Amino acid sequence: MSDSRPLLFALGPSRTFGERVADGLGISLSEHEERDFEDGEHKSRPLVNVRSRDVFVVQSLYGDPGQSANDKLCRLLFFIGALKDASAARVTAVLPYLCYARKDRKTKPRDPVTTRYLAALLEAVGTDRVLTMDVHNLAAFQNAFRCRTDHLEARKLFVDYFAPLLRDTPATVISPDIGGVKRAEAFRAALSKATGEEVASAFLEKHRSAGVVSGETLVGEVGGKVAVIVDDMISTGTTMLRAAKACRAQGARTVYVAAAHGLFVGQANRVVADDSFERVVVTDSVPPFRLDPGVVRDKLVVLGAAALFAEAIERIHGGGSVVGLLDG
Amino acid sequence: MSDSRPLLFALGPSRTFGERVADGLGISLSEHEERDFEDGEHKSRPLVNVRSRDVFVVQSLYGDPGQSANDKLCRLLFFIGALKDASAARVTAVLPYLCYARKDRKTKPRDPVTTRYLAALLEAVGTDRVLTMDVHNLAAFQNAFRCRTDHLEARKLFVDYFAPLLRDTPATVISPDIGGVKRAEAFRAALSKATGEEVASAFLEKHRSAGVVSGETLVGEVGGKVAVIVDDMISTGTTMLRAAKACRAQGARTVYVAAAHGLFVGQANRVVADDSFERVVVTDSVPPFRLDPGVVRDKLVVLGAAALFAEAIERIHGGGSVVGLLDG
Amino acid sequence: MSDSRPLLFALGPSRTFGERVADGLGISLSEHEERDFEDGEHKSRPLVNVRSRDVFVVQSLYGDPGQSANDKLCRLLFFIGALKDASAARVTAVLPYLCYARKDRKTKPRDPVTTRYLAALLEAVGTDRVLTMDVHNLAAFQNAFRCRTDHLEARKLFVDYFAPLLRDTPATVISPDIGGVKRAEAFRAALSKATGEEVASAFLEKHRSAGVVSGETLVGEVGGKVAVIVDDMISTGTTMLRAAKACRAQGARTVYVAAAHGLFVGQANRVVADDSFERVVVTDSVPPFRLDPGVVRDKLVVLGAAALFAEAIERIHGGGSVVGLLDG
Amino acid sequence: MSDSRPLLFALGPSRTFGERVADGLGISLSEHEERDFEDGEHKSRPLVNVRSRDVFVVQSLYGDPGQSANDKLCRLLFFIGALKDASAARVTAVLPYLCYARKDRKTKPRDPVTTRYLAALLEAVGTDRVLTMDVHNLAAFQNAFRCRTDHLEARKLFVDYFAPLLRDTPATVISPDIGGVKRAEAFRAALSKATGEEVASAFLEKHRSAGVVSGETLVGEVGGKVAVIVDDMISTGTTMLRAAKACRAQGARTVYVAAAHGLFVGQANRVVADDSFERVVVTDSVPPFRLDPGVVRDKLVVLGAAALFAEAIERIHGGGSVVGLLDG
């Protein structure tokens, strides 16, 4: 945009992540005011001059006990409105976790197409760009937004984590369902390249009987291998757990799980603690606030994604290509 | 719009109010699905065919323990998006209480102009009209929205309530601050007309010393009269309480308080129970969920606004004029 | 929309399909002029008054020797512009085959998101609605369009065709790749319901060696059964042929192929004629102009989709629900 | 915007004001052609290259005998259209006086919300920003415009003028009606700060009898003090005169009047000349063309606002904050 450095704001609970991104950029988070009123409304505004500046706002759109996902979304929308009113040259919404990405199509009559409404809302307050990571359905996301978008993938972080672990170890990348086979294949290819070994692939397929899911089959070989199950997110974790058990049943030596976003709702504490897994690896796009640290201590690995976002912001600001970031 | 009847939906906690509006229209609320997921996202959709229909959606945008105002706003936005996608001919957002109506201007540098963003968001999902009641700043509201709007006033409800009480009783309408003098005057005029007696008016004015508010003066006569303090909303109620005490100090016989929207945050239980008041009169645009029924039983009067909304919807649907509704 | 009947136009080579739709509606195609000039430009205009009418325009967006897909798209866009200028109340683009539906995401840097551009172009000339059938990626389609859309599926036509053939015969529905498993499952369920027998399911999965596809495995049982391979479209047909050969190799008694759109490019004549297939079943969304009738006479079945479109148009025009059309 | 200086144009009668602004910026007004035709139409165009430049256009939107306010508005709109067509990078409308700012809400059925239409019209020709001063209703103004706005206040000019006059003199700032109390309070605070003395405040309040205004009361103390009555504009001046007489009746030593915009319509000559006032102080946002210089010579003080606008333009051009300008 210009010679000056970008400005970075981070809202509410995303302040921690935002500070890490700011560190990566060698700047400080810009200050803003964020007040909650007793009647449930709030007000926020930048405390520094943003005229003609290239502004980035971090808000990870997961719900937590303090603020629902909807609440965070509104706060983001109103804050972006205030930035544009205050004459920011360009505002990029930085969304480590993008909510409603699974509400991407009508599956029943009159279903909402929530991703599209999300796009319309962000555009309505003047958002110029959206930067996010590992959305559930990339095609839906890219079609929904008419403002510019950049899409990061945690794959590179997982490769950096797993490649040393898997050197000289036969491994298989597993998709826990058919919808994730493409993601798993991209990860498998990157991992093969990084380790110099040919990593295998497999996936789980549901059985149906009279139209009802009655079981799953693991398609592919995992016997005697290290299994790395990969998905975009972990919600309750039961999908992952079923996949892990299937791998163990087929003779996998060790089972790892990797997902960009760890929501860990419901019985996730119990799931993460299950013996089927060696490790559950996620990024810090969503902090594991629902998990009991005592329970998951030795099982959960949280990889930092802030440096990846910082590098993407640096390139967006400077007109560089974000492409190279995807596989390092 | 057409020969057919309007369709009316009501979201979440506004269902009760919506049912009263439906009764007024002689129809049933249309069914919709509204599901909450463990990860904090939700999904809602109409369960009936809305193609080519004139649709009204009730959502009162106050925050309550179950859903914040932001949360309700998002739910409304996504539901309207779904209605438009499902080919509703026209969608009117029916908002008994409109949130953020006091965030209507920049008072500090880079303040948000939240009412304008609210308008942009409602328009972005395809809202055709907005119907609301007693917004804080009517000019700000009417300028913010580029879609059609209709604005109701609770004044008529208050006149119907107070006129019988005040017959043959000298009364004064009081504005608790200078900003509300116009509203109080309109109420005074309507009350005079209804009672056939000339009702007086008064207001409170703040003293300042070195720029700080140091006290208030009651401008106008209340001695020996029934005082009716009127405002658009009661938040903590302290403004009302100060006004009531001033009226009593000046010799008012009895003090009533009337406000369209009763939010009753903070110490409002104590305020409502205070001896200074005879009655605190509000509408059901916001249910008094924060008050302890035991404490406020004999003090709080909640007037139903649903019939007023039903009549407005009937006229909007039929192409009639909403104007006549304002003073009966 | 109104008491009057809808108006239906059909452009260029879609005239035949349009006439069938008109028959289904009990109306005649409305006349239009469509002239080509020597310099490669054209001009078209409606020849009847369209003021305040509910207008539908049929243009199936496949390329043929006379007009490329781009050519047909431009003709559609300019004709819709003319209809709106001529004061049509509503214009619905009826697209039995929607081009560029597979260009739905960026797979390489700076890839176009062509489905989104298509949506923006249709909206730019004033298209009010889009009605199409079996798009490649439903989520991408629904997110790309901000005007209203309706999406039909050929599944019902296939069920009507296959159900009598499969009565008392064990059958399996096969998806030729992982991406089509959901479509195959919906077909399997509908077929089971129609035949009263439990139809099985299977799919093909690619093997990779060093990241390269080296073969395919058929996951599921087809031995001794009738295999019905189902997909959204047949392009060269090689995917279908590989699937059919795999089914035969696994002991399938007979192999049928069903796809909504038969493009039949490249070596498709040879493919269709291959002994592996009993029948290749498509709809008339794309006429089989690239096939040699002599060669494919006994193999190709073209089901008429016009009645389905006529029924959808009737419901859109009358405000009825299109949902019921999907499975009959 | 860039390294180059801003370009400044001034239309018709605003040329004088524009030249003062240009002086403040150390530049010359850019030349333009502005021709009137016998049939009442006109044509204007910039005479210098504006490609990629940051352009400001001065047009104060008061009506004068040569051009009505509507006429000036149209000329501004068409000239901005021409600037955008000529590839100006950014066009800011500089409006010392903004017309129709009092038409900010519906007070009767079907009233226009003219400020909002004004905003829509300025945006329709491509206006990027609006810079104005002391609009009647700030909230209405900020909600009406969706393009960027900056709002100046003449308060600082008044403080600079009055502070030396009032040193060691007890003074009161008076609002002539209840609607202006906030403006008066801001002025009072700034004046107190500038003089180092606590300035008092007061305001006038209308009496009503049977709903009709029957008189006014001065609320606050002015006895023995210098009274400075402050408002956003002087139209006929009768409001100001009534306020001045009330102050004199209450024993004010001297009465000053200050208003950003002096329209002076109707009997204003007589009003300004009235003995009740010591001085009438306005800015040059509207030249006092309706006043007779002979009559008002010793009473009227016109403060130059051009330097304030020049400084605001400098900051807008350079990305600086305009906030600091408000109170110096």
Added chain:
Amino acid sequence: MSDSRPLLFALGPSRTFGERVADGLGISLSEHEERDFEDGEHKSRPLVNVRSRDVFVVQSLYGDPGQSANDKLCRLLFFIGALKDASAARVTAVLPYLCYARKDRKTKPRDPVTTRYLAALLEAVGTDRVLTMDVHNLAAFQNAFRCRTDHLEARKLFVDYFAPLLRDTPATVISPDIGGVKRAEAFRAALSKATGEEVASAFLEKHRSAGVVSGETLVGEVGGKVAVIVDDMISTGTTMLRAAKACRAQGARTVYVAAAHGLFVGQANRVVADDSFERVVVTDSVPPFRLDPGVVRDKLVVLGAAALFAEAIERIHGGGSVVGLLDG
């Protein structure tokens, strides 16, 4: 639009024309308030309920001593804004004379393209349709507007007037310049058809010497014939006068002049009175207020266009075709 009758408003000096249109429609003009304030601003609003109605507003956009063309344009824009805010279903601007129609292109660097700005302004306040007559450049007009337009031509009125006069008389239609040859030819053809005689055509062509116009030649035969010079408008009339003199010099028996719009600026009184003309025929799209009735009494013929507009409005309202109106 609906079963109900259209509503028709007419602003300011267009009230007379509007009443004639209302007569043609068998309705009364709807009432509105139109107030002018001393400061040069105005306010107007409909006085009847316009919800869901099909509304037409007559405003002929010529400048007159009371209101400039710009003034009338603003009044139209603000009134249309008020109609849309008041929930009119559709608003059609009825503009017997459209101002700025000759400002249709850049002829010098940075010229405005005023017709396009006019279109953008009308659309910005929500105008749904524009109905006008004989614009200067039809292609420019049709390209400028993105809302719907209908274009009437006074040709039919002229044919009705001249056909009886010219029966059995050899006549020639003359265009006063090359730009009007198409218009003249259409008139000639219609006149031939109406009289049953072959009417001839001619036009004037400018001579240039060293790039400067030095004279004109009449191309075509007028000797011994009745000459009817036709143009879209008469401004000063000098073009018409030159053409008439040329016709007389070439032996024309009688010279008539016909133009849709008679602006008659400058020396037009003298021009109209000139002996060269038998009659000057215009419509009442612009009343001949600049002419001295005493001087032009026997020369000026003003044809009523209101019935033509009434018929067009009837057809627009009813969904009929406006085409047939052009030549009867």
Added chain:
Amino acid sequence: MSDSRPLLFALGPSRTFGERVADGLGISLSEHEERDFEDGEHKSRPLVNVRSRDVFVVQSLYGDPGQSANDKLCRLLFFIGALKDASAARVTAVLPYLCYARKDRKTKPRDPVTTRYLAALLEAVGTDRVLTMDVHNLAAFQNAFRCRTDHLEARKLFVDYFAPLLRDTPATVISPDIGGVKRAEAFRAALSKATGEEVASAFLEKHRSAGVVSGETLVGEVGGKVAVIVDDMISTGTTMLRAAKACRAQGARTVYVAAAHGLFVGQANRVVADDSFERVVVTDSVPPFRLDPGVVRDKLVVLGAAALFAEAIERIHGGGSVVGLLDG
């Protein structure tokens, strides 16, 4: 836009022209991928990083045997969409030949206004500017586009070519019809200035008998002179041939023909070869692919327009004025 150089792309058959423009700018064409699929769809994308760059795309929109004009238009639209998605700062469509420029108005009921749709389509994919040359109707073009436009004229190229030929030779510039008289006059004036001799002018006028064109007259003197017939384009060339024959019949010594765009459809080979002409001069906006080089070798002169476009792009990029380019 910035310090960096512009990026230039050229699509399909416009690559040759694009390379010449690139040469003029001292840069290389930027690489892009452009693939055609068997089913008639295509995909194209830039192969270089375009973030924050000032991008120009050359696509001359004439139809040729490989791609129809519609096809080229779609390819341009989709490629511009991809450039904007890839974060180009500004995209200018460079269209040496603009298709559909003659479809600029309704001449029959319900005719399309194709130039306007073209504008809407280009804007819908995010085109920021359009640069073209010698459009058929400049007013229609300038009104149709709401994005910025620049319009070049080949006149300067023709002057450079003809001035040396005509030195000391009496010459006349002829318009082949009345619509082109303005263009011819501009050329005549420029030619006079360049040669220092007064060039004459003439034009052809159609005779009509019973409304049918029955012949043409040459208005003006060509006897003994060199005649240069000028038009915006040559389609079949018959208009030009008729004009040339008329010139010869009137005694013209030599006849040249000049037109910006040479489409040469139909019998153009025969026309160009006709003895009536000395030379047919066009630019390379459309390559003469329909002509037989053997036949036209000595008659056809193709002037390069690329340098003119390069200079215009340089100025647009640098914020310079394009005006000076028109007459050198």
